[in-house]
Amino acid sequence: MSFSSVSDHDAYRAGLRPVNQWKAYGLKNYPGFIFIPDPFLPGCQRHWVKQCLKTYTQKPNVCNLDMHMSSSETTDLWGKSQHQLRNKSSSKRASKTLLEKLRWVTLGYHYNWNTKKYSANHYTPFPSDLAFLSEQVAKACGFPRFQAEAGILNYYHFDSSLGIHVDESELDYSQPLLSFCFGQSSIFLLGGLKRDEAPVAMFMHSGDMMIMSGFSRLLYHAVPRILPNLEGKPLPSCLELPLPADLPEDSVMEPCSQEDWQVCAKYLQASRVNMTVRQVLAEGQSFPTEARTGRDLDASSVGSYHEEHSEIKKHKSDSGS
Numbered sequence: 001m002s003f004s005s006v007s008d009h010d011a012y013r014a015g016l017r018p019v020n021q022w023k024a025y026g027l028k029n030y031p032g033f034i035f036i037p038d039p040f041l042p043g044c045q046r047h048w049v050k051q052c053l054k055t056y057t058q059k060p061n062v063c064n065l066d067m068h069m070s071s072s073e074t075t076d077l078w079g080k081s082q083h084q085l086r087n088k089s090s091s092k093r094a095s096k097t098l099l100e101k102l103r104w105v106t107l108g109y110h111y112n113w114n115t116k117k118y119s120a121n122h123y124t125p126f127p128s129d130l131a132f133l134s135e136q137v138a139k140a141c142g143f144p145r146f147q148a149e150a151g152i153l154n155y156y157h158f159d160s161s162l163g164i165h166v167d168e169s170e171l172d173y174s175q176p177l178l179s180f181c182f183g184q185s186s187i188f189l190l191g192g193l194k195r196d197e198a199p200v201a202m203f204m205h206s207g208d209m210m211i212m213s214g215f216s217r218l219l220y221h222a223v224p225r226i227l228p229n230l231e232g233k234p235l236p237s238c239l240e241l242p243l244p245a246d247l248p249e250d251s252v253m254e255p256c257s258q259e260d261w262q263v264c265a266k267y268l269q270a271s272r273v274n275m276t277v278r279q280v281l282a283e284g285q286s287f288p289t290e291a292r293t294g295r296d297l298d299a300s301s302v303g304s305y306h307e308e309h310s311e312i313k314k315h316k317s318d319s320g321s
């Protein structure tokens with residue numbers, strides 16, 4: 001950790017403890033991999049959860065539902081889901097809200113799941129609060145020039161997983177990949193440079209961060225399992241406290257109303273949210289110019305690494321509806 005590079009105040013603005021209070025773990029044989037167990041200040045994870053569900057789901061950001069629904073149908077997922085979600089009893093089988101059908105959102109340079117590429121002409125402004133958080137974390141880990149340019153948010157339920165993959169679409173591998181976890185826990189598998197190398201397994205709990213840099217930047221990894229938090233409560237205790245009422249004037253976090261948190265809490269009782277943040281281009285680099293191919297424009301074959309495991313789903317032809 002570069003203890004001195006992030007001021008306590010900048011950490012505070014992002015909802016983080018002073019960096020000298022963070023713990024950071026490396027892994028033998030995985031240089032550049034850093035695991036930081038929950039460095040958030042009490043209550044502050046709530047801001048990021050609410051952003052993932054209420055704010056970052058808004059247009060012009062892109063989500064999996066846009067692939068097979070009209071733009072009016074995917075506008076205001078939060079507004080269209082909040083009442084049903086809040087009143088849902090966990091025992092009854094009810095139809096899924098749009099928020100519960102959400103699998104991923106892309107930010108900044110929007111990752112194209114079909115071509116596996118980012119492109120200059122598919123960019124929307126990266127959220128400034130998440131850019132600030134990411135840049136402080138990168139700085140604390142020794143990457144003071146990191147620029148948050150693309151984000152992939154993953155939304156998981158107890159039956160979801162993320163298949164084995166490498167994040168290699170970015171054009172600059174000298175910058176780290178940052179990952180932030182919220183809600184229920186998961187098992188993370190970190191493999192090798194080749195797909196068939198045996199992985200190490202670790203738990204990821206709410207608030208935990210992971211940095212993949214250097215040698216570890218291009219390692220295979222996967223999330224095979226989502227698990228109820230180990231405390232055995234509906235939500236882990238780090239999500240029990242509300243955001244501080246007296247946020248500093250220059251905080252990037254905003255207050256979260258009780259009503260909004262109720263919806264987030266209900267969602268997170270059976271879900272995990274993960275934010276990954278990437279720098280796509282090296283400083284001063286631009287995208288190589290490329291001729292468009294028909295494949296780029298074909299949304300019908302859009303795929304991703306997201307998988308669902310449920311007996312019911314297996315018999316349905318279209319899991320998206």
Ligand code: OGA
Pocket residue numbers: 152154162167179181188204221223274276
């Ligand atoms: C990814 C990723 C891991 C996670 O989005 O590339 O590997 O913990 N996410 O969800």
Ligand code: MN
Pocket residue numbers: 165166167221
């Ligand atoms: Mn990944």
